[in-house]
Amino acid sequence: MTAVTLKNVSKVFPGDTLAVDSLSMDVNHGEFLVLLGPSGCGKSTVLRMVAGLETPSDGDILLDGQYANDLPPRERNAAMIFQTFALYPHMSVGDNIGFPLKLGKKNGAHSVPEAVGDMAGALGISDLIDRKPNQLSGGQQQRVAMGRALVRRPKLFLMDEPLSNLDIGLRAELRTEISSLVRRHDATTLYVTHDQTEALTMADRVAVLRKGVLQDVGTPDEVYERPATMYVAAFLGTPRMNLLEARVNVFLDRYVALDFGDQELRLPWHDLRGRAVARYHGENIVVGMRAEALAPVAEGQPGQSIQGRVRFYEHHGHETLVFLDIGATAIIPDGIGDKPDLARSGSKPRRRLTGLFSGFGQPSTERREVDTGPIRKSADLVFRLPPHIPIATGQPITTAVHMDALHYFDKFGKRIDVGWTQRALGVSDPASPDTTRHPYARTRPRGPSLRKGPSVTSGDLGFRKRSR
Numbered sequence: 001m002t003a004v005t006l007k008n009v010s011k012v013f014p015g016d017t018l019a020v021d022s023l024s025m026d027v028n029h030g031e032f033l034v035l036l037g038p039s040g041c042g043k044s045t046v047l048r049m050v051a052g053l054e055t056p057s058d059g060d061i062l063l064d065g066q067y068a069n070d071l072p073p074r075e076r077n078a079a080m081i082f083q084t085f086a087l088y089p090h091m092s093v094g095d096n097i098g099f100p101l102k103l104g105k106k107n108g109a110h111s112v113p114e115a116v117g118d119m120a121g122a123l124g125i126s127d128l129i130d131r132k133p134n135q136l137s138g139g140q141q142q143r144v145a146m147g148r149a150l151v152r153r154p155k156l157f158l159m160d161e162p163l164s165n166l167d168i169g170l171r172a173e174l175r176t177e178i179s180s181l182v183r184r185h186d187a188t189t190l191y192v193t194h195d196q197t198e199a200l201t202m203a204d205r206v207a208v209l210r211k212g213v214l215q216d217v218g219t220p221d222e223v224y225e226r227p228a229t230m231y232v233a234a235f236l237g238t239p240r241m242n243l244l245e246a247r248v249n250v251f252l253d254r255y256v257a258l259d260f261g262d263q264e265l266r267l268p269w270h271d272l273r274g275r276a277v278a279r280y281h282g283e284n285i286v287v288g289m290r291a292e293a294l295a296p297v298a299e300g301q302p303g304q305s306i307q308g309r310v311r312f313y314e315h316h317g318h319e320t321l322v323f324l325d326i327g328a329t330a331i332i333p334d335g336i337g338d339k340p341d342l343a344r345s346g347s348k349p350r351r352r353l354t355g356l357f358s359g360f361g362q363p364s365t366e367r368r369e370v371d372t373g374p375i376r377k378s379a380d381l382v383f384r385l386p387p388h389i390p391i392a393t394g395q396p397i398t399t400a401v402h403m404d405a406l407h408y409f410d411k412f413g414k415r416i417d418v419g420w421t422q423r424a425l426g427v428s429d430p431a432s433p434d435t436t437r438h439p440y441a442r443t444r445p446r447g448p449s450l451r452k453g454p455s456v457t458s459g460d461l462g463f464r465k466r467s468r
């Protein structure tokens with residue numbers, strides 16, 4: 001097992017293309033780390049630098065703590081697997097798998113046929129051992145490529161979209177096989193993909209890259225449940241997280257209102273989340289709601305809710321996705337494809353934001369794709385319904401909002417979190433903090449002067465139309 005460390009690694013290609021921008025991260029001993037990001041974000045370049053096929057323009061690559069920028073590829077004890085299987089066409093499956101052993105004359109206690117037999121057995125291709133690659137399906141070829149990489153027991157696996165040429169069923173099957181095989185071989189794995197399902201199902205940790213800049217790194221749960229940026233929030237999850245623009249209005253000692261235009265949600269003053277958001281009084285922030293944070297309820301039910309009319313819906317067999325017009329503004333981060341359904345949604349014309357909400361990381365002197373900023377558009381709030389529930393375009397629907405499951409992002413797309421307040425207070429349960437010790441109990445949030453609102457109790461925190 002090899003530990004990989006990248007310290008401020010950058011790669012500039014001829015023509016001043018900044019492919020990787022000051023990337024720092026670790027892949028720990030025996031860890032399966034997935035580097036996730038859209039096409040062109042620099043994933044393969046990172047992998048190739050770790051493999052020694054590209055040299056960093058700046059920064060250090062360490063393998064097991066040793067400086068490795070200049071180490072030749074063959075001395076890195078790493079195996080690479082690509083999306084194209086690159087098997088030797090004239091060799092049988094067995095010869096393909098055994099080739100690295102014959103080449104390296106390295107086989108430990110095993111004979112080559114024995115090692116090949118074991119590997120073919122582990123991959124479920126023993127009966128194909130005498131076939132040539134052109135007599136195999138895509139999935140079988142990728143298994144052989146895996147076997148050829150695994151057989152010499154490398155300490156480091158570098159995989160570049162190894163499943164992207166396979167159909168959906170095979171991908172699901174091989175996802176499980178690959179992750180269990182490499183774990184059995186005690187290797188460290190750096191796995192590159194643009195497929196969030198692969199990342200979330202296979203990884204010990206996921207690192208999300210955008211335009212060469214690291215956005216977030218954490219366990220699949222961490223990056224999904226607490227995305228560090230609005231971009232990561234939008235990139236992970238299907239359907240995409242609802243990202244709504246909201247103005248923050250603080251009603252001191254009572255509640256923090258999130259104003260979406262025609263309607264508002266309220267965070268109780270005693271809730272630390274409300275207190276963290278209160279710092280943005282008078283400003284616009286972005287509120288993230290995954291579909292699972294929303295559930296239709298009968299109108300007039302107590303609790304926080306949003307009302308809208310069905311703009312359109314999609315049957316997906318096991319569920320129906322319903323898109324509600326709620327009179328709010330949606331934010332789509334730069335680099336996240338616009339929803340394909342927009343054409344049908346009858347949305348208002350969209351405009352790009354400049355300055356506001358644009359860009360992450362430091363400006364760089366090298367050329368890179370221009371940050372055009374997020375798109376603002378009329379929001380289609382998406383939530384799920386069980387299949388076969390009758391639904392019609394234009395139908396009014398009220399959805400309850402699970403307030404604990406909301407995400408908040410500032411104008412730079414960075415997560416607004418309450419972690420620091422919890423740590424500062426030594427409070428583990430945000431629902432029951434001692435607010436008298438909270439700094440905001442004494443400090444006025446910045447922004448325009450605070451409005452005193454009617455006092456509310458948790459019982460009347462339900463949806464209400466804003467009085468104009």
Ligand SMILES: Nc1ncnc2c1ncn2[C@@H]1O[C@H](COP(=O)(O)OP(=O)(O)OP(=O)(O)O)[C@@H](O)[C@H]1O
Nearest residue numbers: 013014017019038039040041042043044045046194
């Ligand atoms: N040899 C090269 N010369 C010049 N530019 C390059 C070279 N290799 C990659 N690039 C550029 O660097 C950027 C990152 O490329 P890279 O292949 O690392 O992205 P990626 O995230 O792996 O994309 P994909 O998923 O499409 O393979 C892209 O803009 C690409 O055009």
